[in-house]
Amino acid sequence: xxxxxxxxxxxxxxxxxxxxxxxxxxxxxxxxxxxxxxxxxxxxxxxxxxxxxxxxxxxxxxxxxxxxxxxxxxxxxxxxxxxxxxxxxxxxxxxxxxxxxxxxxxxxxxxxxxxxxxxxxxxxxxxxxxxxxxxxxxxxxxxxxxxxxxxxxxxxxxxxxxxxxxxxxxxxxxxxxxxxxxxxxxxxxxxxxxxxxxxxxxxxxxxxxxxxxxxxxxxxxxxxxxxxxxxxxxxxxxxxxxxxxxxxxxxxxxxxxxxxxxxxxxxxxxxxxxxxxxxxxxxxxxxxxxxxxxxxxxxxxxxxxxxxxxxxxxxxxxxxxxxxxxxxxxxxxxxxx
Amino acid sequence: xxxxxxxxxxxxxxxxxxxxxxxxxxxxxxxxxxxxxxxxxxxxxxxxxxxxxxxxxxxxxxxxxxxxxxxxxxxxxxxxxxxxxxxxxxxxxxxxxxxxxxxxxxxxxxxxxxxxxxxxxxxxxxxxxxxxxxxxxxxxxxxxxxxxxxxxxxxxxxxxxxxxxxxxxxxxxxxxxxxxxxxxxxxxxxxxxxxxxxxxxxxxxxxxxxxxxxxxxxxxxxxxxxxxxxxxxxxxxx
Ligand SMILES: Nc1ncnc2c1ncn2[C@@H]1O[C@H](COP(=O)(O)OP(=O)(O)OP(=O)(O)O)[C@@H](O)[C@H]1O
Ligand SMILES: [Mg+2]
Numbered sequence: 001x002x003x004x005x006x007x008x009x010x011x012x013x014x015x016x017x018x019x020x021x022x023x024x025x026x027x028x029x030x031x032x033x034x035x036x037x038x039x040x041x042x043x044x045x046x047x048x049x050x051x052x053x054x055x056x057x058x059x060x061x062x063x064x065x066x067x068x069x070x071x072x073x074x075x076x077x078x079x080x081x082x083x084x085x086x087x088x089x090x091x092x093x094x095x096x097x098x099x100x101x102x103x104x105x106x107x108x109x110x111x112x113x114x115x116x117x118x119x120x121x122x123x124x125x126x127x128x129x130x131x132x133x134x135x136x137x138x139x140x141x142x143x144x145x146x147x148x149x150x151x152x153x154x155x156x157x158x159x160x161x162x163x164x165x166x167x168x169x170x171x172x173x174x175x176x177x178x179x180x181x182x183x184x185x186x187x188x189x190x191x192x193x194x195x196x197x198x199x200x201x202x203x204x205x206x207x208x209x210x211x212x213x214x215x216x217x218x219x220x221x222x223x224x225x226x227x228x229x230x231x232x233x234x235x236x237x238x239x240x241x242x243x244x245x246x247x248x249x250x251x252x253x254x255x256x257x258x259x260x261x262x263x264x265x266x267x268x269x270x271x272x273x274x275x276x277x278x279x280x281x282x283x284x285x286x287x288x289x290x291x292x293x294x295x296x297x298x299x300x301x302x303x304x305x306x307x308x309x310x311x312x313x314x315x316x317x318x319x320x321x322x323x324x325x326x327x328x329x330x331x332x333x334x335x336x337x
Numbered sequence: 338x339x340x341x342x343x344x345x346x347x348x349x350x351x352x353x354x355x356x357x358x359x360x361x362x363x364x365x366x367x368x369x370x371x372x373x374x375x376x377x378x379x380x381x382x383x384x385x386x387x388x389x390x391x392x393x394x395x396x397x398x399x400x401x402x403x404x405x406x407x408x409x410x411x412x413x414x415x416x417x418x419x420x421x422x423x424x425x426x427x428x429x430x431x432x433x434x435x436x437x438x439x440x441x442x443x444x445x446x447x448x449x450x451x452x453x454x455x456x457x458x459x460x461x462x463x464x465x466x467x468x469x470x471x472x473x474x475x476x477x478x479x480x481x482x483x484x485x486x487x488x489x490x491x492x493x494x495x496x497x498x499x500x501x502x503x504x505x506x507x508x509x510x511x512x513x514x515x516x517x518x519x520x521x522x523x524x525x526x527x528x529x530x531x532x533x534x535x536x537x538x539x540x541x542x543x544x545x546x547x548x549x550x551x552x553x554x555x556x557x558x559x560x561x562x563x564x565x566x567x568x569x570x571x572x573x574x575x
Contacts, residue, residue, distance in 0.1 A: 198441050201434070201437065201438050201441060202438065204427070204429075204430065204438075205427050205430075205438045208426075208427035208428055208429055208430060209425055209426065209427055209428070211389075211421075211425060212421075212425040212426065212427065212482075212485070213438075214409050214410050214413075215387065215409060215410075215413055215418070215419055215421075215425070216413065216438065216439050216442055216485065216488075216489065217410050217413035217414045217442050217489060218410055218442065219408075219410045220410070
């Protein structure tokens with residue numbers, strides 16, 4: 001995918017809608033809806049690690065949390081002047097990526113894969129959650145940033161960009177919307193190029209048959225680690241965007257429920273293609289949000305059922321299966337077989 | 338000088354002595370077949386050569402270098418390549434993509450497409466090029482994997498039962514493929530049960546029995562060897 005004219009026309013149409021959307025909505029709604037876009041990076045990262053590379057990782061929310069807290073600690077301590085706001089974003093993502101590199105090194109160079117990879121990454125995530133949850137006491141401060149345990153850390157500034165002769169703070173509004181949308185387009189296109197590259201080919205080969213990939217002379221551990229770190233950096237980007245958007249992050253962002261949600265978005269949408277993942281994530285997130293009006297426990301149960309339904313009936317993912325169906329219908333219409 | 342040499346290679350799985358003091362030598366440019374009853378340790382010997390198992394003792398020298406401690410991919414990059422007993426392909430990808438992934442290790446995109454085309458023709462995979470590899474017939478999977486293995490232009494090609502599940506015609510064609518590859522300079526070590534295939538291709542034959550090299554010679558010498566006949570007969574009795 002990502003090579004034909006049909007693909008690119010669809011891409012342009014969707015992008016045009018996304019760009020035009022704020023013209024027809026008020027700033028408050030637009031600002032709220034950035035929430036959905038914030039998560040897509042983490043989902044795209046998981047699509048790369050799991051859908052393409054075949055490693056089911058529950059670690060995305062850990063990297064999300066590490067980056068979110070890092071952003072908070074950095075900006076609360078050093079502020080956002082002189083471009084430090086932007087620098088904090090980059091450092092926070094780098095910390096998450098570094099954490100993933102260390103963890104991934106032990107996992108992949110220790111040849112841990114399959115179900116054990118899932119177990120270890122989930123354990124790490126939950127250990128982080130536990131750790132952050134017990135930091136309620138006043139002794140748990142880093143500089144002037146209080147970690148604040150289960151109540152969550154707050155008071156960090158919003159995303160702040162250096163600008164000519166000053167800086168602009170992006171509160172949830174149309175400006176931030178365009179920035180996040182722009183990031184999403186860049187990340188999406190970057191991933192598109194990546195998965196269509198030699199590196200992307202090898203990731204898929206790892207998913208299909210790691211032994212064969214190694215016996216073609218590839219040091220598969222490096223490719224697994226590479227995919228894992230890129231995916232983690234994207235989760236970190238989500239973490240920073242989420243934290244600066246709501247000026248808030250809590251340990252429950254790394255809870256077992258939170259860790260399961262990206263898996264559900266990606267599985268339900270379709271993990272074998274980043275487009276299906278992107279659409280699926282936005283659809284499932286919106287549905288989840290709509291259901292939460294009736295109670296969040298209820299929404300979670302529906303999500304669980306959705307996952308079971310998907311795994312049983314449309315294992316490639318609902319969006320991916322819909323795409324395949326659409327493709328074969330078009331084929332028939334065009335007189336194909 | 339031998340292309341591949343093992344010295345007193347041993348492998349134990351618990352109490353099971355699966356590779357026993359194997360000192361084996363493979364001349365460059367030859368097609369060498371390894372035969373032996375089921376469970377004789379042929380695939381295990383391959384895995385030791387490829388670094389999937391570490392030997393309990395002994396050394397492996399390939400192309401003049403001791404590779405006993407090298408990782409699998411490092412051995413591959415020194416000029417080994419393998420087709421496994423159970424077809425090892427990328428099932429969800431097309432036959433063509435399978436070849437691309439194998440070839441991209443060595444070639445950049447321009448030469449790559451030409452080489453994919455050449456291999457599709459050479460292995461008679463042209464008609465199924467766009468089909469999912471996992472859906473191919475057993476015989477075509479074997480050829481596809483041979484195609485992936487030779488994509489690396491190896492000095493030594495290891496084939497574990499390349500004709501298993503093939504019709505006599507397909508088996509014959511596989512033999513011709515192997516002979517062509519050998520004529521281009523590839524040394525081949527093949528595990529095979531099919532004696533017609535062994536006769537068709539082998540310059541030399543070794544018999545593995547209970548993990549030991551039991552006999553070695555030309556196909557005629559091996560067939561004439563009564564002790565070899567006895568182990569095959571003995572097997573059909575138990
Ligand atoms: N990983 C392992 N752990 C324990 N035992 C093993 C292992 N691999 C192989 N064996 C045993 O080693 C012996 C030799 O197995 P191997 O697969 O090498 O035989 P083979 O000669 O290739 O047989 P076949 O002709 O059936 O392919 C068998 O008894 C097998 O059960
Ligand atoms: Mg075997």
